[in-house]
Amino acid sequence: MTEPTNPPAAPDWTVSRWFNTDGAPSLESLRGRVVFLHAFQMLCPACVQHAVPQSLKVAAAFASTDLAVVGLHTVFEHHHAMGPEALQVYLHENRIAYPVGVDAYRDDDPTRAPLPLTMQAYAMRGTPTLLLIDRKGRLRQQHFGLLDDLRLGAGIATLLAEPA
Template sequence: MTIKPGSPVPELKVTEWVQGGPISLKDYLGNVVVVEVFQVNCPGCFIYGIPEAIETYHKYRNKGVVVLGLATAFEDFDKNTIENLRLLLTENRVIGETLTTLTYQSKLLNEGKLSYNIPFPVGMDKLEKEKLPIEDKRIMEFVNANILDFDLYHQKDKEQIISRVKSYLESKPYSPLTFEEYSLRGTPSTIFIDRKGILRETTFGSNGIMASTVEKLLSE
């Protein structure tokens, strides 16, 4: 099932709440909920997305806003693991491309540690093994969730898209359930849920609009 803006949100599909929790979105009805989605092996998440979420947490945590973190994995499955997430949350250590990039930019303390703590609850997105062979239903679910106005494409273009999607699904061992359920395009991404538990918006990348989006939802 794909969650679209304007729809009630289900519970986040999480393997484990590594920090904080257990979390139920139902408990936060009446609050604006911000879910920051990141990968452990994602430098941009630690340079832009997570710091913005931390700033939002400190600014609005006593004003009816709940900030949650969700670590996902749609690539680099050997690095974007729950073990490396635990290392991040317990020791502030980063790995892989995140370590390389943040070291180069002099954004780490000694021993490859972040200069900040993540203060809000963080869970690990539930990963599900792809079942081979990939069924047509699975291919079309992915296409319809990720390709805008697919039905308007010419038949030849449709066939090429379906072929590429099939190859992509066959190449990856796991599917991140929450990431795909919200049709997220990459990391960092942010999920905005209003006081009534309705999905209002998802964004990709750090575009500096988190605070203004939160303010808008609080004013309703």
């Protein structure tokens, strides 16, 4: 997991559709809270076996804090199999209740660009990718691949302990 010494502002998310929320959470609306965002694909083995269960554990473990848990379904392959309708079923079947956004493509056409917009903005290498954003909206940690629960918990606790 990388943590920059001079953390940059986290790029805005570009989402075409939200699930499990009445509004569209943005970094601006979450300012003052620590944000744990996990980018996943529902057909990614590492996401299904590790990252999504880990995000559910994070949501449960930090439910009494002001940590915002957000999912980002960022699809860069098998577009027809992982559309919003299939994602809605996946979220229901896996009891995912936190907000999940669908990473958008320019003009909502995946054939016009190789990667979704938020994935590009964060220079993600693939899924799963975990992001920790501090209370000031700065990207503090970004990790591609699997991350040990203790290391993730320590990173979240460190940011939660920082003053607003």
